[in-house]
Amino acid sequence: MRRQTLRVMKTHLLALLSLFCIGTASAQTPRDERIARAVERMDDGDYDEAARLLESVLAADPKNFLANYETGYLLYMQERYEEAVEVLRRIKRKDYPPLYQLLGNAYDMAGDRKRAVKTYEKGLRENPDAGRLYLELGNIAYAERQYDRALACYRRGATVDPAHPSNYRSLALLYAISTEPVWTLVWGELFMNLERGSGRTSAMSETLARTYRDNIRIEGDTAVRMTFSRNGRVAREGLRLRIPFGTAVFEVAARAALTADGIPDSLTLDVLSDMRERFVDRYFEKYDRMLFDDDAARPLMDYQRQVKEAGMMRPYNYWVLSQGFPDEFRQWRDEHAVQWQDFIAWFAAHPMSVPDPAAGRRNP
Numbered sequence: 001m002r003r004q005t006l007r008v009m010k011t012h013l014l015a016l017l018s019l020f021c022i023g024t025a026s027a028q029t030p031r032d033e034r035i036a037r038a039v040e041r042m043d044d045g046d047y048d049e050a051a052r053l054l055e056s057v058l059a060a061d062p063k064n065f066l067a068n069y070e071t072g073y074l075l076y077m078q079e080r081y082e083e084a085v086e087v088l089r090r091i092k093r094k095d096y097p098p099l100y101q102l103l104g105n106a107y108d109m110a111g112d113r114k115r116a117v118k119t120y121e122k123g124l125r126e127n128p129d130a131g132r133l134y135l136e137l138g139n140i141a142y143a144e145r146q147y148d149r150a151l152a153c154y155r156r157g158a159t160v161d162p163a164h165p166s167n168y169r170s171l172a173l174l175y176a177i178s179t180e181p182v183w184t185l186v187w188g189e190l191f192m193n194l195e196r197g198s199g200r201t202s203a204m205s206e207t208l209a210r211t212y213r214d215n216i217r218i219e220g221d222t223a224v225r226m227t228f229s230r231n232g233r234v235a236r237e238g239l240r241l242r243i244p245f246g247t248a249v250f251e252v253a254a255r256a257a258l259t260a261d262g263i264p265d266s267l268t269l270d271v272l273s274d275m276r277e278r279f280v281d282r283y284f285e286k287y288d289r290m291l292f293d294d295d296a297a298r299p300l301m302d303y304q305r306q307v308k309e310a311g312m313m314r315p316y317n318y319w320v321l322s323q324g325f326p327d328e329f330r331q332w333r334d335e336h337a338v339q340w341q342d343f344i345a346w347f348a349a350h351p352m353s354v355p356d357p358a359a360g361r362r363n364p
């Protein structure tokens with residue numbers, strides 16, 4: 001499957017951020033400035049000018065790491081994959097995971113997937129906490145319809161590199177086509193908090209709203225049916241049992257939260273916001289100290305409690321689901337402009353802490 005160049009669109013920006021970590025800590029040189037301008041020209045689509053600037057640097061300093069890396073990235077963006085491989089292969093820097101990522105992607109786009117996998121794996125041997133390389137291995141597994149392997153790669157990437165949001169996004173999207181979309185809600189919202197304000201964030205908002213709509217069925221005025229999980233298996237850990245989060249916690253608490261004031265006529269943004277707020281209360285009243293089969297939701301629940309205690313749960317919920325209910329969101333935001341601005345200020349000052357994989361599971 002042909003993968004789009006956007007899959008590495010942030011890679012060269014990370015290289016630029018490393019500019020002052022290469023060599024000495026001296027002030028930015030004219031060569032550095034030309035590389036920075038080349039990156040800007042690349043972002044604007046002016047590849048010819050970017051190439052001219054990079055060539056001028058390499059003419060004076062053929063081994064300049066960043067100029068060579070950006071040249072490889074430029075060739076990749078131009079879909080000149082074999083040439084990108086030739087440039088990137090000459091760069092020697094074992095401690096820079098984006099290099100392995102870009103080289104592996106170039107191999108893959110050039111039709112050599114086996115070499116791509118070897119490149120990612122080599123990068124992981126040198127940088128075992130490189131979440132971006134687990135992401136690429138997961139993407140290849142997904143392209144080859146090895147979904148369990150893709151899931152394992154994305155999950156491992158999120159564990160070893162919890163600040164890298166793309167694995168969270170990939171987990172959310174993969175679970176969306178599975179029998180366990182409850183985890184789309186968890187990983188998707190974690191992703192939105194780690195990568196706020198991007199186009200991918202807006203798309204994830206729409207995905208979360210659709211996941212709620214697709215898996216909650218209001219059957220007249222008598223019943224609500226939820227299909228967020230099919231996993232009812234209780235896992236044993238010694239003498240203790242770990243209950244399935246999706247069926248035994250999420251669906252039970254969400255159904256109770258949704259029907260607290262009776263069965264709603266439809267799933268509006270207001271209805272889902274109320275449900276989510278009540279869910280937080282029910283979760284911490286009944287379930288927080290229980291043992292789950294998967295603890296991925298705990299960092300999210302802790303943050304939602306922080307949001308609720310600050311009095312920001314309603315605008316937060318509207319932000320999370322805004323793109324799935326654009327008209328209702330805009331109307332609410334316009335009618336509550338002061339509350340929305342207060343939330344934006346609070347939200348900027350209180351980002352979610354990066355989930356700590358070392359925290360592990362809680363024990364009662």
